[in-house]
Amino acid sequence: PTPHAGAAGGDRLVVVAHRGASGYAPENTLAAVDRAAAMGFGWVENDVQRTKDGRLVVIHDATLERTTNVKLLFPHRAPWRVRDFTAGEIARLDAGSWYGRRYAGVRVPTLQQYMERVSHNHQSLLLEIKNPELYPGIERQTLALLDKEGWLDPSHLTDRLIVQSFSAGSVRTVHALRPGIRTAYLGTPQVKELRAYARFADQINALYTKLSPGYVSAVHALKGPHDKTMRVFAWTVNGADEARRLDGFGVDGVITNVPDVVRTAVTAR
Ligand code: G3P
Ligand code: CA
Numbered sequence: 001p002t003p004h005a006g007a008a009g010g011d012r013l014v015v016v017a018h019r020g021a022s023g024y025a026p027e028n029t030l031a032a033v034d035r036a037a038a039m040g041f042g043w044v045e046n047d048v049q050r051t052k053d054g055r056l057v058v059i060h061d062a063t064l065e066r067t068t069n070v071k072l073l074f075p076h077r078a079p080w081r082v083r084d085f086t087a088g089e090i091a092r093l094d095a096g097s098w099y100g101r102r103y104a105g106v107r108v109p110t111l112q113q114y115m116e117r118v119s120h121n122h123q124s125l126l127l128e129i130k131n132p133e134l135y136p137g138i139e140r141q142t143l144a145l146l147d148k149e150g151w152l153d154p155s156h157l158t159d160r161l162i163v164q165s166f167s168a169g170s171v172r173t174v175h176a177l178r179p180g181i182r183t184a185y186l187g188t189p190q191v192k193e194l195r196a197y198a199r200f201a202d203q204i205n206a207l208y209t210k211l212s213p214g215y216v217s218a219v220h221a222l223k224g225p226h227d228k229t230m231r232v233f234a235w236t237v238n239g240a241d242e243a244r245r246l247d248g249f250g251v252d253g254v255i256t257n258v259p260d261v262v263r264t265a266v267t268a269r
Contacts, residue, residue: 014253015262016043016126018236019060023257026099028058029106030117037121041259044123047130048111050138055087056111056145062131068093068108083134115149124160132170139173157181164205175200175225191218198222203231208242213249240265
């Protein structure tokens with residue numbers, strides 16, 4: 001992809017590959033990151049959680065059984081929580097076979113491995129801190145790793161990285177620890193509450209069914225912590241009609257499992 005590419009085919013809408021190009025490759029794996037890159041998409045989204053021995057890994061669910069073969073390898077370890085397994089144990093799991101035989105042997109990436117691949121591909125990252133209530137201090141730990149990998153350099157902070165969470169407290173913590181980072185709150189606060197969110201969140205990333213043109217305008221009327229117009233991204237938008245409708249609402253970005261479908265829909269308008 002074009003470095004820093006966010007817009008779809010020159011269009012203004014930012015298209016983010018949700019959990020990587022997860023409509024075409026197993027979610028939250030390096031294969032899904034590479035698939036997004038091969039399709040020309042510069043933005044990928046992921047989910048970050050923590051292992052028993054304190055390593056950050058990229059996986060969506062709080063448990064391992066949906067997206068790995070953990071039941072086969074560790075049949076007596078129910079309920080197979082991410083936080084009850086070491087990084088070494090998780091590294092042995094197959095995170096690709098559930099999706100398709102050609103992805104057999106694909107692993108759950110560590111956050112470090114994931115970021116190295118995103119950097120290598122010249123992509124940008126929408127990083128979600130997932131279930132932060134389960135992992136005290138995960139915000140500080142994630143930022144330390146991002147810093148070590150060069151992701152908190154000024155060149156990345158402007159347009160290569162956004163940190164998001166469903167937890168307002170987590171987003172607020174990220175903003176307090178490193179005020180330069182662009183942040184997003186995952187949810188749809190009431191319009192009268194938006195001003196409070198604008199103190200620590202640069203954008204609202206909303207479930208698309210909750211959005212309306214009026215809500216998008218209300219967000220756009222505010223400035224975020226970096227004194228720029230607050231933005232709205234919609235998730236998870238996997239249909240051409242929905243993509244066109246949300247583009248019509250004036251959203252700034254769309255998070256999708258099928259980025260090619262969204263790009264085709266909005267450029268064909
Ligand atoms: O990026 C938005 C979206 O990822 C939030 O929902 O459950 O897919 O993490 P979820
Ligand atoms: Ca997510």
